[in-house]
Amino acid sequence: LLTGVPVRAQTAQDVEIxxxxxxxxxxxxxxxxxxxRGSRLDGHHVAKEAIDRGAAAAVVQNAxxxxxxxxxxxxxxQACAVLSANFYDRPADSLVIxxxxxxxxxxxxxxxxxxxxxxxxxxxxxxxxxxxxxxGFAEPASYTTPEAPQLHALLARMKKQSCTHVVLEASSxxxxxxxxxxxxxxxxxxxxxxxxHLDYHRSMEEYYQAKRKLFVNCACAVINIDDPx
Numbered sequence: 001l002l003t004g005v006p007v008r009a010q011t012a013q014d015v016e017i018x019x020x021x022x023x024x025x026x027x028x029x030x031x032x033x034x035x036x037r038g039s040r041l042d043g044h045h046v047a048k049e050a051i052d053r054g055a056a057a058a059v060v061q062n063a064x065x066x067x068x069x070x071x072x073x074x075x076x077x078q079a080c081a082v083l084s085a086n087f088y089d090r091p092a093d094s095l096v097i098x099x100x101x102x103x104x105x106x107x108x109x110x111x112x113x114x115x116x117x118x119x120x121x122x123x124x125x126x127x128x129x130x131x132x133x134x135x136g137f138a139e140p141a142s143y144t145t146p147e148a149p150q151l152h153a154l155l156a157r158m159k160k161q162s163c164t165h166v167v168l169e170a171s172s173x174x175x176x177x178x179x180x181x182x183x184x185x186x187x188x189x190x191x192x193x194x195x196x197h198l199d200y201h202r203s204m205e206e207y208y209q210a211k212r213k214l215f216v217n218c219a220c221a222v223i224n225i226d227d228p229x
Contacts, residue, residue, distance in 0.1 A: 001032075004082045004182070005073060012057040012069035020084055020149045029054035034080040035061065038177075039200065043076070059083070077148075081181035084148040091155040092183045095163065096122075099180070101170040101214050102191025102224070106144070109191055114167045125158035127151070128169035134158045145174030148181075172197055172210040180214070188218035193229040 001017060002010075018030030024046040027033055033050035035043035035058055047064050057069035061076050073079040085092060100109045107129045117124040125134035129144045132154055145168065146154055158166055170180060170188075193208060201207040208229055215221050 001083055001086050002071065003086055005071075005079050007071055007073060009063075009072040010070065012071055015057045015069050017056055017087070020080065020087055022080060022147065022149075024050040024053065027053040027055050030056045032057050032059065032083065034059040034076050034083070035064075036076045036080060036177075037061070075178070077178040078181045081148040081178055081183075084152040085182055087149070088152040088156040091152060091159045095155060095159060096165045096186045097168060097183060098165070098187040098189070099168040099170045099185050099214055099218075100189040100191065101172070101175070101211050102189075103194045103196050105191035106169040106171075109189060110167045110169050113189075117165050117167070122165040123161075123163050124165040124167060125154075125161070125163040126167050127154055128167075134161045134163050136161045143174070144169050144171040145179055147174075147177075148179045151179060170214050172207055173200060175213040176201070176210040183217065185214070185218035187220050187222060188214045189222045190215070190227075191224055192227045 016030060017032045019028060020032045021027055022034045022036045022043060027050045033055040035047055044060060044062055047058055051066060051068055058064060059071045059073055059076050059079050061073060063072060064070055098113060100106045110126060110128045114124045114126045123135055127146060129141060131138050132141050155166065174180060193211060197207060201210060
């Protein structure tokens with residue numbers, strides 16, 4: 001499970017893991033609890049709740065005072081993305097994945113791209129604001145971009161449904177929180193950038209830098225050059 005995760009230290013040995021989560025209230029027996037630092041809550045502060053609910057081990061950036069199996073990493077959000085990919089047998093590695101980001105037009109562009117791929121014979125899954133869907137299932141989406149454990153579970157499900165291609169909407173919050181970390185994109189699309197989510201990002205420059213993360217690990221980019229950003 002730790003393949004590709006830069007581990008600084010660990011006390012967890014041969015622990016069986018039943019799932020991965022960053023939310024203490026969602027922990028089930030045997031889960032790996034990732035202590036992630038958010039804008040409002042630090043997962044280290046609720047680790048005891050996760051332990052009490054049956055967590056088998058914790059991923060931490062600072063060692064917990066409890067005598068409990070722990071894996072110390074430099075960046076728990078990046079670690080969560082890699083751990084989630086490993087847990088579901090790295091489904092993204094065998095899928096052709098395109099992603100769309102921008103303030104406006106993500107959903108429309110994503111659905112158009114899916115239709116183009118399907119009409120050219122590519123069985124294509126979609127994850128976005130309206131729903132997550134593929135051949136055989138369609139369900140409401142909780143987030144524009146799922147959190148890393150749910151994202152890789154979804155990709156594994158799409159792969160099992162014989163999808164060869166996937167289109168993802170990438171929100172700025174998801175990119176900032178490293179939910180897509182480690183995924184290699186065949187194509188990344190930028191639609192536009194206008195003032196939004198500045199309660200989260202605090203400035204347009206921060207908002208831009210979050211969006212920019214999508215284009216670090218893609219084979220090609222489609223950019224709206226009429227947008228100054």
